[in-house]
Every structure is written in structure tokens, then in C-alpha cells.
Amino acid sequence: MAQSSGVKARVKSGEKDTLTFIKDFVDKDSFIETDTLIASLNPLGEVVGEGVVGGFAVINGIQTALFATNPSVLKGSIGVGAAEKIARIVNNAVKTGVPLISVIDTSGARFGEGAEILDGYGKILASCAKAYGVVPTICVIKGSNLGMLSYLTAYSDLTVAFDKSVMATASPLVLASKTKIDVAKVGTASANAETGVVSVIVKSAAELKNTVSAYLELVGEPVIESTDDLNRNCKGLKVGAKTSTLIKEAVDKDSFLELRSDYAPEVVTGLARLGGISVGLVANNPSVGDGRLTCKASLKVCELLTLCQTYGLPVVNLVDCAGAAADLTEENGGLIREVGNLIYSYSQISVAKISLVVGKAIGVGYTAFCSKSICDYSAAWTGTETGALESEAVARLLYGEDIAKAKDKKKAEEKFASAYAKENMSADGVAALGLYDNVVKPEFSRRFLIGIVQTFLSKR
Secondary structure, X not given: OOOOHHHHXXXXXXXHHHHHHHHHHOOOOOOEEOOOOOEEEEOOEEEEHHHEEEEEEEEOOEEEEXXXXXXXXXXXXXXXXXXXXXXXXXXXXXXXXXXXXXXXXXXXXXXXXXXHHHHHHHHHHHHHHHHEOOEOEEEEXXXXXXXXXXXXXXXXXXXXXXXXXXXXOOOHHHHHOOOOOOHHHXXXXXXXXXXXXXXXXXXXXXXXXXXXXXXXXHHHXXXXXXXXXXXXXXXXXXXXXXXXXXXXXXXXXXXXXEEOXXXXXXXXXXXXXXXXXXXXXXEEOOOOHHHOEOHHHHHHHHHHHHXXXXXXXXXXXXXXXXXXXXXXXXXXXXXXXXXHHHHHHHHHOOOOEEEEEEEEEEOHHHHHHOOOOOOOEEEEEOOOEEEOOOHHHHHHHHOHHHHHHOOOHHHHHHHHHHHHHHHHOOHHHHHXXXXXXXXXXXXXXXXXXHHHHHHHOOOO
């Protein structure tokens, strides 16, 4: 079949654009392409390279394998030949033990190839599933990711989306057709970030490179020499401090990579360094629902625990959790199952688990994040509260009659709650029961955490 000039132009132009993107994204002159001229026939002509550009490249000194679908070749559609080429690249990543980066911009399947493309998708997804957990896997949504390649995100440690990208299991037009939703709002990067599918949103190739580099360094180089002061005191930390301030003060400077920031904001998760050591960080966010555990929050934490177990990274919990959400919608949405899965995940992972209570550890907030049966080391700030119920709830139960008789009921409740908490829920009192290993002043949090992480780094 003769190749049309239109297809030739798209192939040539598309390869150039995709290659330019790759070369801007990776270290200079480091890209080595594989299966460069592989081609198959399509009703529209010969598709050189199968609409996929792939091979090996170095990113900030780290060797990787990567492939990028080419949106200028038949709209980046996936055919049998493209599936074979992608699977080869994925298998090469596993063979060589290097991280795999997938750059996706596709309109879906080449339907003209019939049912064979379904097996082609199976080949891609099966190869990526085998790579998942063996080598670091990163999926980049560059433009559109429509159809079955959207499921690739399930086998990716990190999914990075450009802010103008679109991702959905089917055409946004189809998904929006029977609703009143504006099609422009279907499958957007922000929408996928809110569902937790997208880990990080970027706006440029430079920002993408910085994000990918930071991630690869954190999981690939778990111990480096820290350039930050190991004995630096934490400024402005006290019970009630913002979660962002707490993280910034505790971890090595500019080392925190937050993951899924728009999903379940009642808990903050990500990777960071403490004294040059890579750790997974879980920090309850009391400014959203008192940091209570929800279904989504539990899923979010479980995702991070899986990542840490895969790459042998210690988990550090910064706990300020008033328990599980007392909400019927959450209850009916499977809260029991999801919180139970969270506790199970913490119990099963073998990496070091370290907890520092920075506010409240109430009910399951203590059991899941701090329990001595689950954590290797747990401590609390002075001034924190730990108990089965919040002090206000206990005050109402124990001193309800006295509160009801008081002229200023709110003030009376606060007085009883404060007295109860001081006597029964203080960090010193709980530590005296053997439920905490130590009590720490907030300003010493960084040096304390570094010391404990160093101690448990070699945990077997």
C-alpha cells in the first residue's frame, strides 16, 4: 500500500515534536532510541515507528527507560505494532533494572485493526503490571489519555499530569452526553487529581523534570549526605501549628515531594528526607475535619505505605487525628473496611514505622498511627492529648449535670475538659503507662526524628 503524503507529514512532524519533548525532558544527548524504524501498514499508509518514540535516557544522572506516544501520528492511537513496541521497552526496563517512564498522549485504539488491538492493550498492561513494584514506574499525561491506557495509572508509582491534559476511560463527549456536566470539565487534570488518580500536576517540561528527578532520587538514592543542619531547631512549632509549617521545619530543606495534594486533604502524604534519609511522610491535617480518618484518607495513606514497602523507605507519622469521621455518609461508604485496611497495611509492612504526636491522638487515631503493637517507636510533644475520646466528649459524659447547671455552659465544659485532659490525657501521663517511648519538646522535633530514623534504618 502506498504511503500518503499526509501520513508521511504527520509521521515526520510528530516524531520531531515528540523527540523535541523528550530531549527537553532528559539530560542533553542522553536519549538512545530503540526500534526506531519499525513500521506496519495502516489503511491510511505506512506508520513508521508505530507512533511511539522510546528507548533509554538519563534524567539528572539517573538512567531510565521511557516511551512516548506520538499524538501527530494518527492522533497517537494505539495499534498492535505500537503495543508490541511499548511492551518491549517495558520489558527492557525490567531487564536492566531501571525506572520506567511512560509519556502518554493518545486518542485511544486504532479501531481499524479490529479485536487484535484488545490483545495489544493486554500486552501493554500486563508488561506494565509486571514492572510495577520491580522498578520505579512513572506515568506522565502529556495531552490526552483516552481509553484503556488510562488504566496504566493503576500500575504507576507516580502519575504526573500537565495542567491542560485530559484523561478518561472513554471520550469526554460520551461521558458527558447523558449529564448536564460541561464536557470541558470531564477528565481534566484537576478532576483526576481530586479523585487521587493524578499524584502531581505540572505546567512545563522543566517542572516535570524537577518532579520526576526528585521522585527518582528519593526512591533510588535512599541515603545521601544532607546539606541541611541535622541539629537545627524547629522555629514556631507548637500544638496547633499548620501542617505545612510542621513539615517544612522538620524535614531537610526543599526535600518534601507532596503526593495527591488535592485528594483527601485531611491527611498530607509524600516523600521527604530526614538527615539525608528518604522517608514516607504521613501528616494528619487538623484544619480539615480535625484530621479525622475518612475512606479517602485511609486509601491515600495505604497508597503511600505500599510505595514505602516497595522501596524500603521508613514511614514517619506526624499525628494530629481526632479519630475516625463520625459521619453517616462515610460509614455507609465503607469506612469500617477502609480504616480496617489502613490498620492492616500498617501492621503488615516491614519497614520502620515511627510516630510523633503533634496534637491529638484520639481513638483509632492512636491505634492506627501510634500503637506500640504497630509502630517501632512512638513519641509525643508536650501539650498533646491522647485518649479514647476527646476531652470535650468525656467532659460532657462525666460532668454533664454540672455543665448544665453552669451559667456559662461553654466555659464550664472547657474547664472540665481541660482538667480531665491534664490529668488523664497528657503526653507524660500516657508515656508513664508505657504507651509512648518519649516526650519531646516541639523545637527539638527535627533532631529527634533524624535520630530515630537513623536508629531504625537497618530494621530487619
